[in-house]
Amino acid sequence: MEPNNPESSTGRSAVREAMFITVAGILLGFGYTLVSGKGLYSEPAPVNLKVAEYPPEYIGYEETYAAFEQGGGVIVDSRNEYDYELGHIRGSINLPLKEFEARKEILRSWQKDTLIITYCDGQECNSSIDLATKLAEAGFTNVKFFFGGWSEWQEHQSPVYDSTSRRLVDEEGEEQ
């Protein structure tokens, strides 16, 4: 083997260079976040001291369905408009978490003690809980979040508005 054969030293130099770049990356990364106050060294988010008097409560499918049948409450879909349009719990209204501030005026039409049930996709999402918390902080006293959400509602084949076929579908799959 020739001592200065570039092929033979490719592997070694690659590892050595990679280690050098990694160390440089570590120094730059920690240095930058330290100086800029971002990420690891960012100020902790201000603690929200406004604690709701009536914090939102967990609600299961049975209770949600009972409330759906009885009416009288509001079922709120916290997913984005696109997902809502694709299909949602029949009669639910759409209030995406991201647009809460922009669409706040909708809350004025609800009594403070109205039963409000929020839901999102299901167990993989948190927006129903976050929206329920915002509603409780806004002074609503009877807010619940249906954690099973859209996926559990569909599993039970409960009534939905299915926009792919622009129709309402009930438990028997019959169009309304």
Place this chain on the structure above:
Amino acid sequence: MNKLRTNHYIGLAARVVLGAVFIVASIDKIADPSAFAVSIDNYRILPQGLPLVVATVLPWVEILCGFGLLFGLFIRGSSLLTMLMLAVFTAAVISGLLRGLDISCGCFTQDPDVARIGWGKVVENAGLIVLSVFVLFSTGLRFTIEHWLVSRNPGSP
């Protein structure tokens, strides 16, 4: 194949493409490490606390590799690292897809509403891995700072 490997223009093109991808990918992550940490955390692979450490360091390794490849400095190390990073990213995306996660990739932008993970991303990464391996073994190094430094000091290894 050997002709391809020794071609200076193909070597340059491969490095520019790979380098540009990594530089572009790193900018959003450097700008907001916390958002990138959330993207990493969404994959639910790393234990709590670690995503933020990874989000602190990884974008800087990416940008160093990107500029290294673009300008032709530390080419071997940069391409080795891009290959390893891409292998890890791809494994994470595949694992997420197999677990049915509907999450944003966190690859080029940290906006949670765009670029959901999918098999297209796996194919894209596979292509970049091939490119990394090619650059690692490419000897078409004429248009690089490394070549320029060596040609200025022919005595040095």
